[in-house]
Amino acid sequence: MTALARWLALPAIAGLYLGILREQTGLMLLSLSVLVWLLAEWLLFTSRVWFELRHLKFERSVNGRTEPSGILWAGRSVAVEVRLRSSILGIGSIVRIRDVVPENMEVMDQENDVTVRSRVHSAVFRYRAKVLGAGQLRLPGFRIVMLDRQGFFRAERFIACTQSFRVLPAFQQVGDPEPIVKRINSQPQHGIHRLQRSGMGSELLELREYVAGDPPKSIAWKVSARRDKLMTRQYESEVPVRLQLFIDGSIGTRTGGFGLRLLDQMNFVAASVAKAAISAGDPVGAMLFDERGLRRVPAATGDRGFHRLLDALSDFSVNPAPIPDRLTNRLVETASGVAADQFPELLDDRVNHIPFLLFPISPWAHRRLRERYRLAAVIAQLYRMSPAKQLQLVYDDPLMATFAQHFLSQSGMSWMEPVVSIRNRGFHDGMSRMEILSSALARAVSQARDNEVFVVFADLLECAPSLSHLMPAVKMALARHHRVAFVCPSPTFIRPTEESTVIRSLSAEDLLLAAEQIRTRELAARLQFELRRIGATVSISGESSAIHLVLSQMALARTGRMAAGGVR
């Protein structure tokens, strides 16, 4: 019963009572008619809920597939079609149906929320949505709100129709790939150096104009004399350049909305680079590290290898169970909101009783406690807890915080403020991140062969003071003639250049953005100075310039040049 029905029933009862007292026939008849009308609407509504909702069946197809699991790509839009079928009686008006989508999916123009306005037996609705970030996407089902025409009664249900998808990271097909011909594309064994210099095979591939940095040995003197300009012989490269990606998935890179996380930027660059390398026949491997430890993806080539890497990146992008945090009102409110959205039938007062509570006296505190009792019951039901444990959820803040976080995380919420506390995370995590990265790099160097390019994707900006812990490993890799490139995504998605720090307007957003850019620029300058000093290259962005930086490093490794400036 809605508030409107209650408010209508109140004057009707009062009017009936007064009419009987004063023997006013008109008043009595009008009031009683309103009450009978309410009763009739209730009977009709209850019968509708009883007959119609029981037979309601849904079938969802995502990109034309109805299977319970599948694969989607981040950054691409998907077409969703939902078919609903009912019994012979059909389903009448007014029924609002919403396909509940997780945060990782952005629906265009709210078209996942439809209303049945006339009696139908079968119906369909379609909408388009964009998948935001790599990881997992779970479509839980449909939220049904049934109303009577007058708005007196309301029934909320959730009909489960679960589909889970692995979301692979987006990648950019880098245009104009270099024509590389390889007769033999196998990695030499340890200790066997097939070529003195990489990219200097025995077979001539083509002649091209000299570029500063080309080895003098490769200059074709006769041709240069004929054409009156320096020409370089380009040889077939017989040794593949192995690309090793190091991807940081620590908590700092996972916070933020899906598609806006630092990890999403890193995934994009890593997948694009891997695609370009694999297209050229180079093997690509990865080291994925976070607070849980290190995971190695062996180097592989071909489409199969690429998809294996994407699968690994996708699994890695799924946010793990959040770190236990303190309980806040916002966490409880958010969890209650999600519970109301996905489990409305469990919040029904008829089934979710709250014991009599005298304390706290304050109405606000009392309301909060009641809300917590309700949420505890829903969580206890979902996680199959005992009644004692359910009550413990009410009185034990850390336990409630842990389960509320789990609940939100499993409901597809991103790691934002209610789920984890973001403030000052970077400073605490910096040291441990450097240690893990350092050991991963050392391990990769120990297992490396010739011509390896190490690309480190990590949020180093926040932990620049702890960079000294990483330096020995980087120096060791460089000493073994590997190439090391760092890609540090910026939190604002904008490359911290001179222009980006200009204040565009005096609005709060622009001022904050400019302040963030100035801070990022200072940190970036410091980081670049430290790393470039020892011979590593750095890109402070998660955009296409970072992809080109890594590809240029691979090109250098392939041609045998040490640097664009001609240092060998």
Add this chain to the structure above:
Amino acid sequence: MNQQDPRLSPTVLEPTHETSQFGGLLIVSVIASAAGILFLLAPDMGWPLRIFLTAIILLTLKYWGSVMVLVAVQADLFFREPPRSAALQGATGLFTVFMIVALLMFINRNRELLKHAASRPLSAILSLIVSVFRGKIAFDSGKAVREILQMLGATVRAIALLVGCVFVSRILLGTLPNRRTLNEDLQGWMLDETPVLQCSLLLTGVIAVWVVCHEISWRQLTRDQARLYLRSVFLTIHHADLRMIVRGRLRQRLKAARAKKDQKARFFLQD
């Protein structure tokens, strides 16, 4: 040859934010009919006051629906209808009540439209009116025909419901003893005579219907709801004991944590 059953071809559902083709017309009708009935009330009151009260009640339509209109009509009847008057008995009374309840129904039915219209800024409403007059708004005739048919069907159903409700009320009022006849009826009942006996039979019937409805509503529970109900009933019964145990455990844990902390501090100080 291979003709498809029209029942199997699915209806394409519209997003919730899509509005009716006749939204504006319905809103105007609701406001006009509500204002009309409100102007008929309290003829002895001065016009400025009547206009003021009408305006106030019209402003509440968005949130309160027909509640304030009902209260206004009831207040008017309360103050103006003489006791035991024959004016509102018989066909006239039935028709008057029928019209008033129909108006209440009409207002409630279009409350969402009022809400939707009121949520838009004034400039948007004005520009909409201008574009309607200039003929810039596309009119989907197919959709309009569908809506007209739906409205006709709904009107027939509403009239049937309304007639039923008013007649049932009339019968109930005729059956139930009123204040004037209660003593005589009670005496008659003691002598095993009709009206109160009928009334008690009616009440028994109502209770029986209520029990059946209640049973039906309980049988609609899902498995999870049923489990949650059992869980919450158990918790309600044993709440005091369980709360004592849980709080005791938490207190012990807190004490243990404090003791551990103190031990660490002592160890640190000894070093």
